[in-house]
Amino acid sequence: MAQIFPKWTNRLPLIMALSGLLVVGGGVGFFWYYGSPKYLEVGYRPEQPVPYSHKLHAGDLGMDCRYCHNFVEVSHEANVPPIQTCMNCHTLIKPNSEKLVAIQESWTTGRPLQWIRVHKLPEYAYFDHSAHLRAGVGCASCHGNVAEMEKITKVEPMSMGWCLDCHRDPDMHLRPLDQITNMKWVPPPNQREYAAKVKKERNILPPENCSACHR
Amino acid sequence: MKASAETTALQAEDGQLIAGNPTFHTVSESISRIVEVKTTKAWYVLFGFFSSIALIFVAMIGYLFWEGVGIWGLQIPVAWGWAIVNFVFWVGIGHAGTLISAILFLLRQPWRTSINRFAEAMTIFAVICAGTFPGIHVGRVWVAYYMFPLPNQMSMWPNFRSPLLWDVFAVGTYFTVSLLFWYTGLIPDLATLRDRAKSKIRKAIYGAFALGWRGSHRNWQHYELAYLLLAGLATPLVLSVHSVVSFDFAVSNLPGWHTTIFPPYFVAGAIFSGFAMVMTLALIARKVYNVENFITMRHLENMNKIILVTSLMVGYAYSIELFVAWYSGNPFERFAFWNRATGPYAWAYWTMVTCNVIVPQVFWSRRMRRSIPVMFVVSILVNVGMWFERFVIVVSSLANDFLPSSWHYFKPTIFDVGMLIGSFGLFFTLFLLFLRFLPMIAMAEVKAVLPQANPHYYEPHGNGKEASVKAGSHA
Numbered sequence: 001m002a003q004i005f006p007k008w009t010n011r012l013p014l015i016m017a018l019s020g021l022l023v024v025g026g027g028v029g030f031f032w033y034y035g036s037p038k039y040l041e042v043g044y045r046p047e048q049p050v051p052y053s054h055k056l057h058a059g060d061l062g063m064d065c066r067y068c069h070n071f072v073e074v075s076h077e078a079n080v081p082p083i084q085t086c087m088n089c090h091t092l093i094k095p096n097s098e099k100l101v102a103i104q105e106s107w108t109t110g111r112p113l114q115w116i117r118v119h120k121l122p123e124y125a126y127f128d129h130s131a132h133l134r135a136g137v138g139c140a141s142c143h144g145n146v147a148e149m150e151k152i153t154k155v156e157p158m159s160m161g162w163c164l165d166c167h168r169d170p171d172m173h174l175r176p177l178d179q180i181t182n183m184k185w186v187p188p189p190n191q192r193e194y195a196a197k198v199k200k201e202r203n204i205l206p207p208e209n210c211s212a213c214h215r
Numbered sequence: 216m217k218a219s220a221e222t223t224a225l226q227a228e229d230g231q232l233i234a235g236n237p238t239f240h241t242v243s244e245s246i247s248r249i250v251e252v253k254t255t256k257a258w259y260v261l262f263g264f265f266s267s268i269a270l271i272f273v274a275m276i277g278y279l280f281w282e283g284v285g286i287w288g289l290q291i292p293v294a295w296g297w298a299i300v301n302f303v304f305w306v307g308i309g310h311a312g313t314l315i316s317a318i319l320f321l322l323r324q325p326w327r328t329s330i331n332r333f334a335e336a337m338t339i340f341a342v343i344c345a346g347t348f349p350g351i352h353v354g355r356v357w358v359a360y361y362m363f364p365l366p367n368q369m370s371m372w373p374n375f376r377s378p379l380l381w382d383v384f385a386v387g388t389y390f391t392v393s394l395l396f397w398y399t400g401l402i403p404d405l406a407t408l409r410d411r412a413k414s415k416i417r418k419a420i421y422g423a424f425a426l427g428w429r430g431s432h433r434n435w436q437h438y439e440l441a442y443l444l445l446a447g448l449a450t451p452l453v454l455s456v457h458s459v460v461s462f463d464f465a466v467s468n469l470p471g472w473h474t475t476i477f478p479p480y481f482v483a484g485a486i487f488s489g490f491a492m493v494m495t496l497a498l499i500a501r502k503v504y505n506v507e508n509f510i511t512m513r514h515l516e517n518m519n520k521i522i523l524v525t526s527l528m529v530g531y532a533y534s535i536e537l538f539v540a541w542y543s544g545n546p547f548e549r550f551a552f553w554n555r556a557t558g559p560y561a562w563a564y565w566t567m568v569t570c571n572v573i574v575p576q577v578f579w580s581r582r583m584r585r586s587i588p589v590m591f592v593v594s595i596l597v598n599v600g601m602w603f604e605r606f607v608i609v610v611s612s613l614a615n616d617f618l619p620s621s622w623h624y625f626k627p628t629i630f631d632v633g634m635l636i637g638s639f640g641l642f643f644t645l646f647l648l649f650l651r652f653l654p655m656i657a658m659a660e661v662k663a664v665l666p667q668a669n670p671h672y673y674e675p676h677g678n679g680k681e682a683s684v685k686a687g688s689h690a
Binding site for chain 1: 427
């Protein structure tokens, strides 16, 4: 009887099996990487309505974060300051600067400025700034070195896995409470010992259960 | 000699396993012809009918995804309604195939050869229907991939301590192994169809699926070994799948679910319902496709005996459940079972008992066991009863749980009913496709149980009517 298929088709099952593995493995890998906030969100740097420079204010001028974000230690939210906070200085400093037109306008009309939010957690995730600060987690652990950013950039993925990484092993992010806003702080060589000590002192037990964040 | 005693017993019964004394050629001929003749009008009508029902099922699933599980009659505390009832029902049906193909193969029961092919096909289609329901009953289908351990940005894995996850793996494994087993058995028959094919397309399609089978000695040696290994792999699965399905209930703390008897009880029930479904389909198929000489009264009677035995097991489980509920001294446990038998779902409970325990007792009588109308009715009633068994377990336990203020009577909606009927549409659509395109009886295996296949068989010197086996059993 004549052959129905040419000889190369003998290799077809192997090719199909391998390409099947490749497609499934590749598909999972594709979504794992390209679908993750690490790829999609890190590096987000929108143009704000006012060219406010954190580098100038927090870096060069050395202002403390809490001068503007003044509720951060007592509230779940690190508030965006009202225009009044800007005007504390800018009634006297460069009141006529072109860059500040939007600020002046908001100040005279009383209409709040529409800043664009960079660090946005989903509404089903509960997060409390004050609790993290009290445990000794510095601003820079999540927001990066803001003092060197001309425009605020998202530097961490802020995915659930990223949160859990720190909740499972927070040691490297626990600082003395007076170093919270220090952008240049690096963990000392004996950080593990220090962390063990403060975890006991401050009773730090980072929760890993679902309802810690999804309440 | 034990083997020859068995052979004599077969001959005493019906002469041979296969009636009508066919030759190898007539076996190929009568079974291959079913898929080679022009498609009949009746097939088109039936296919049109069942595939329309299957389409309604698909449309209902679409609406379910759009609207959410609220379209079902679910209402806390009954958060598991017909979707889970149907799931367990279909998985149960899917049990007979592997039992017939694997366990009866390992136990060297040659009568399985006539029914194993379509019993396995039925298994696969039933598991497809079963697999649909857990997939769609999750409220958020777009995250159904959470059921599988895939890497993700949430560092989140399925709960490996949950029987619901074991279920995904148990049913997945069962489906894969059943499919492989079925396909392996099909290869020699697909090659037969390829060799008989007239058109080029037919040759190419059957040829591709026959994987280059040539029927050589070496081919057969590999085939027999692979089949034996797969049978060995599939055998524990027959017991494990429904045990794991029963863990979905037994591992929880709900009175009426939290019972150690569940795994064996579920497995017995699954075999019971599976055989009943094989019976229903076999009775129709042998009549329609004229294969009554392959599926003989002996096959039907054997299946009826299994139905009777498993019915007794199920009946035993029902009574032991009640006994243990009383013996436990636990008032909640007692209430759960008392409520089943006398509460708002008593009608469902007694339907179940009647269909599953009382009706199959007619098979004690040999005359009933061999009456086709009787076994047809019984096989359908058994499956009605088995559906109600799952309904009673799922719904009655949930509806009257720990908080009497939230008790209520579960009412199915049109979508509950529609999806049950729809799943039957899907099942029969697939089954009709199978009957149309694949050999419904394992030709190669049937040939092996013919007397001619026996090494000790010798051609008669007379007119060919007295062909007989002198010694040994069927191959």
